Amino acid sequence: MSLDLNKVKKAQENIKGVARRTPLFYSSTFSKQSGYEIYLKCENKQKTGAFKIRGAYNKIANLTQEEKERGVIASSAGNHAQGVAYAATAFGIKSTIVMPATAPMSKVNATKGYGAEVVQFGEVYDECYTKAVEIQKETGATFVHPFNDEDVMAGQGTIALEILEDIPDMDAILVPIGGGGLIAGIAVAAKSINPNIKVIGVQAEIIASTKASLKAGKVVTVDGVKSLADGISVKTPGDISFKYIQQYVDEVVTVSEDEISYAEFKLMETSKLIAEGAGATPLAAVLADKIKVDGKKVAVLISGGNIDIAMVSKIINRELIMQKRRIGFNVELQDKVGELGKLITKISVLGANIVKVRQEQNWDEKGLEFANVNFEIESQSKEHSREIIKTLKESGYSIEGIKLF
Missing domain, CATH: 3.30.70.260 (ACT domain)
Structure with a gap:
């Protein structure tokens, strides 16, 4: 376990001029509704529409020249795919991405648009990961893991640096959890700067693999169907990221599909923000009163906004009916x-x-x-x-x- 604040700060230098410094703004509507001071960290405004470019670019920046020449391969539900494709093209190297057959077409087309070769296989991340490993063995390409890699985690941790640079006395940060790389990087950075800050992870309750693993005290695989939060529909958390979660994350809560849909709707209606399911889970936890923070200032990470427009229509219609x-x-x-x-x-x-x-x-x-x-x-x-x-x-x-x- 070598991930520390210095690695995150180095990652911040690596991605400077590539990843955007995304806005962090106060939401009076959600603050009144929750009783906290809610600040939305808008990674849905990031290049490629999600935070993933941070970790992907930092990982590729740290590859040797020989590794770059062999090209890179990754598996992803969509956002990591776009981040890797963008970063690989920026470095002038070949990228192959394995995505679920059920991935939103907006994400598939965007990944191709950034220059990657896309292979679609399986229904959730774990299945396309297995396929990606097979292809990696055949081609010798360098595998860029979406979460179980310390260089990737360091890149994601730069989000915490930005939050605490903007508001040094933030009391808590709410982060979606899929495989755990995002929250691992954020937790290490945030806790290294302020040991008293609370870092809370949020998962879809129908596939809450990290929460189950914390309860078991070890990494476990859970059976679960694909959530509306497809970007965090991961059956098995990363073993490396899980160690950091055990050490640095204060709590993991879960939200229902109804709560996720409601949060997406409210972000559109009140904040004029489009968030995918995974990106809306932290706000879902707030609106469903799933968190308890001693302080008042809470950063809610809107991790991505890559969602099919047809799904947006379905969510709006569903919520109006509900x-x-x-x-x-x-x-x-x-x-x-x-x-x-x-x-x-x-x-x-x-x-x-x-x-x-x-x-x-x-x-x-x-x-x-x-x-x-x-x-x-x-x-x-x-x-x-x-x-x-x-x-x-x-x-x-x-x-x-x-x-x-």
């Missing part, structure tokens, strides 16, 4: 010019967004002078939805078939 902010109902109107326009205007004035509207003529005993109009609208909250329906009824509209989606 929060009862999308409702449907039928209104019976007189079928004459202007009536539908009046109702649409009234709904808009009440602050709702009309998603769908469909008018159907009635063929019942009331005759052809009436029509049913089916609405689907979005509101600001469940209470807002109820207030809209209440106001429309008080205005004399006949509302039926109400659905709180």
Whole structure:
């Protein structure tokens, strides 16, 4: 175990001018909601869309010329893939990346765009890692591990240096955990600067391999399905990174898939930030009241923002439904010019967004002078939805078939 503050500071010099110094900003919304002073460290604004370029570039910078000439190979769910591809191309060397067959196409295409040859295999990181090892033996390329490597950890640890340079009296840092390299590097750097700072790891509860390993006192493999936080869906933590976690990390908590989705939604809605599932897990822990910190200042690491736009749409729709902010109902109107326009205007004035509207003529005993109009609208909250329906009824509209989606 040779990772220390000096190695992290050396890594900071190696990546200077390559990796961005990402913003750390105070969130009044999440601070009010949690009772802490919440600061968001936005690695989703990093080159390649995630923190991984830090560790990948530092690792390749430390390779010998002979190792560089053989090229590099890596396995990754997506973010490390892009970091390695970017770094390898910057050094003018060949890179091959094995990615899960289920990896978001945005990550696959971005990795290819940075110059790597991509091989897709398996469903989670552990399966594509096995494939990458096979290819490495065949080609002799240098393996760049996504987390179980001290040079990679040192690069990731530069995040802690930036946080504590910006706010020296930070009380805690919340970090997502997959294989453990990110939190190992951050914990070593942070604790070396301030032994009293709290470092808390966050995992998806459906594949919480590090939490299980800490409980067992040794590295264990867990059965688990792919999480919404695909970047940290790792069945077995790294044995090297795990030793640093045991020594330096204060606590590991878990969050549910619902809590991850909610955190992603809130980041979009209130902070105008796009985060992938793994990147949202630390905030999920805050919003679900999973952490306890004696001090007030808490840095929440948004580790990446590489998410398919189609998934963003699904999360938004899901959360609107879960929060009862999308409702449907039928209104019976007189079928004459202007009536539908009046109702649409009234709904808009009440602050709702009309998603769908469909008018159907009635063929019942009331005759052809009436029509049913089916609405689907979005509101600001469940209470807002109820207030809209209440106001429309008080205005004399006949509302039926109400659905709180």
